[in-house]
Amino acid sequence: MSDSARTVRVYKAAHAIEAHLLRGLLEQAGIEAYLVGEHQNRAYGAFSHLFAVEIRVPACDETEAREIVARFEADSAETVARPGWNCASCGESNAASFESCWNCGAVRAADRGAGDEFR
Ligand SMILES: [Zn+2]
Known part of the structure; x- marks a missing residue:
């Protein structure tokens, strides 16, 4: 097993839409992100949005990726905190x-x- 190919999980998205949003942010920062779980979810078709998706990045990009994830989570929390x-x-x-x-x-x-x- 090659260590350079190792990836680490930096986030578990509640659904594919969130995962794609976050992957877009990571890619903007030059980090190649992998979505794990999405492929299996295709079998569920219209219900794929109900399944969690893991976001993994190369181990060497973990620190930077976690900063991006933290910012992403802060933005999401703000949205949730909006008054009804x-x-x-x-x-x-x-x-x-x-x-x-x-x-x-x-x-x-x-x-x-x-x-x-x-x-
Ligand atoms: Zn009404």
């Missing part, structure tokens, strides 16, 4: 990550900017 919102239509409270009301389906009022493009 109350539906303008039915008054139900929704989590910040919801783009439309879980109760009545009304689009989040604060996101009207993007919705205006339909008019």
Whole structure:
């Protein structure tokens, strides 16, 4: 087993979308990242986003990769910490990550900017 080919796990993504986001960031920094688990997940087709994906990098890039991961996690935490919102239509409270009301389906009022493009 060659030591130069050794990779280390720097992150376990909750789903493939997160893994691809992080791999993009790592590649911008010149680090070749490998996604482990994604291949097996293809068998599940539409449900592949439900499976965790490991992100591995060459051992020599571990320190730099971990810094990027830490920044990525801090950004994610900020997103999660966003306050929730109350539906303008039915008054139900929704989590910040919801783009439309879980109760009545009304689009989040604060996101009207993007919705205006339909008019
Ligand atoms: Zn509502």
